[in-house]
Amino acid sequence: MKTAMTKVDEHLRTRIRVIIWKQWKKKSRRLWGLLKLGVPKWIADKVSGWGDHYQFIALKSVLKQAVSKPVLALQGLVSCLDYYLEKHELKIGLNRRMPNGTYGGVRGARN
Numbered sequence: 614m615k616t617a618m619t620k621v622d623e624h625l626r627t628r629i630r631v632i633i634w635k636q637w638k639k640k641s642r643r644l645w646g647l648l649k650l651g652v653p654k655w656i657a658d659k660v661s662g663w664g665d666h667y668q669f670i671a672l673k674s675v676l677k678q679a680v681s682k683p684v685l686a687l688q689g690l691v692s693c694l695d696y697y698l699e700k701h702e703l704k705i706g707l708n709r710r711m712p713n714g715t716y717g718g719v720r721g722a723r724n
Contacts, residue, residue: 614697622693629690630671630680640664650679 637643640661647657652675660674670676682692 614701615694618694618697625693626680626682626685626690627668627671629685630676631667633680634667634670634676647675647679650684652679 633646634643637646643661644657647661648654652660656675660670660676663670663674686692
């Protein structure tokens with residue numbers, strides 16, 4: 614389940630980056646957005662002209678570093694993997710044996 618959650622999490626972040634790139638329709642808007650995210654001007658100028666190669670830009674370009682997992686977390690995106698691990702840890706913690714002498718039943722240990 615952890616592997617599946619990791620893949621879903623990566624895919625969602627990639628789709629969010631694609632949506633962000635599509636919202637910046639013109640080169641000047643893409644340049645402005647990348648500069649606002651802290652990308653150096655010379656890199657932002659080159660990448661902003663790439664246009665409609667959405668998946669490539671989201672996976673292989675500076676956009677992946679600029680819109681990273683911590684940046685998305687600051688904006689309020691909850692990571693699927695982190696949420697799963699938190700809930701899974703809670704579930705495992707509740708299923709531990711209680712230190713009251715009962716091993717799998719009401720009658721206690723069998724002799």
